[in-house]
Amino acid sequence: MKALLLFANRYTRVHKANGHNCTSELRVPLARRVVSALIGATVCLSPSVFAHNSYLHTNGEQISSPVSHSSEESIAPTCHDVSLQVLGSGGPELDDGRTSSGYVVWVEGKARVLVDAGSGSSVQFGASGAQFADLSAILLTHLHTDHAADLPSYVKGSFFTSRDSDLALLGPDGNGVMPSTSAYLNTLLGQDGAYRYLSSYTQKAQDDYTIYPTSVSLNASLSSPFVSTLSETVTVEAISVHHGPIPAVAWKVKANGCTLVFSGDTNDKSNTLSAFAASADLLVLNNAIDDNAGVVARNLHMTPKQIIAIAKASGAKRVLLSHIMKRSEPGLAALLEAVSVVAPGRVYGAKELMNITLGKE
Helix, strand or coil, X not given: CHHHHHHHHCCCCEEEECCEEEECCCCCHHHHHHHHHHHCCCCCCCCCCCCXXXXXXXXXXXXXXXXXXXXXXXXCCCCCCEEEEEEECECCCXXXXXXXXXXXXXXXXXXXXXXXECCCHHHHHHHHCCCHHHCCEEECCCCXXXXXXXXXXXXXXXXXXXXXXXXXXXXXXXXXXXXXXXXHHHHHHCCCCCCHHHHHHHCCCCCCCCEEEEEECCCCCCCCCEEEECCCCEEEEEEEECECECCEEEEEEEECCEEEEECCCCCCCCCCHHHHCCCCCEEEEECCCXXXXXXXXXXXXXXXXXXXXXXXXXXXXXXXXECECCCXXXXXXXXXXXXXXXXXXXXXXXXXCCEEEECCC
């Protein structure tokens, strides 16, 4: 596989963006044949507003976006003034040199959405220059420590900020293995929680702001996604995804005409990610295992071959490979090259604090 990819790389132009290697959309017949052989498919050449009493969320109910066929409403706004900054590009390992999962969605120069709150991400949040007071919501893909452990750190740190508006916390519902997002918050920060000294942030009108949790139904799907409006310019959607026995969701953030999709940890058992991320301006895919992973790991995560196929089928304009682990890092360069052949735009390997601007080619 590596030999084929290196051969294909002779026909792949490499650019620099934000100080990191990324690849362009150059396509040639030979590269097409190489990746077609790898994935068993033909490769195409086609190119916070949460003020008191003004809560815009629908109380956790599933709502579907109306479909309009009018010519005026079908014209999508141009993506502008949005970027994604990586806080953590790693998993739960102690010695991988990476921070656990976390991302900031910047909208018009302000940090509006935090996606995942993995171990160490709160320190990187400060290093990014983001202001906690600007956040409209924290979105959790699931409740493993490398995606959710820093939540109390963000809340405690907010004491030293100017935040005075309510904050939405959204994540998956629970099952017999894991608690719901609402229960998770209560277990950590409730009146009887582990960090009960911070419980005033979970009790209405007891502190400068209140955290309102919402647990996304595990029945959320492509045909009936979870949808929540955070502000006039930011909307989020979620669908349930398979991550072994762990409840998990993939998130979509829409802001200023830009669409960002976060796979979270999943093996995409239902084959829904590519459709959920169709034509996204940025698709973040978690690359935690290699193609030789065992049965348990494959029940939790996507293989590189799946990642290539999803990137191709989605038609996402940019692809970011993240959640890199020691077992997947040796194959990262080759995977970036392979994805660059099938993706219509740039492909990135995640690094802490890298910031990808959307809407600019």
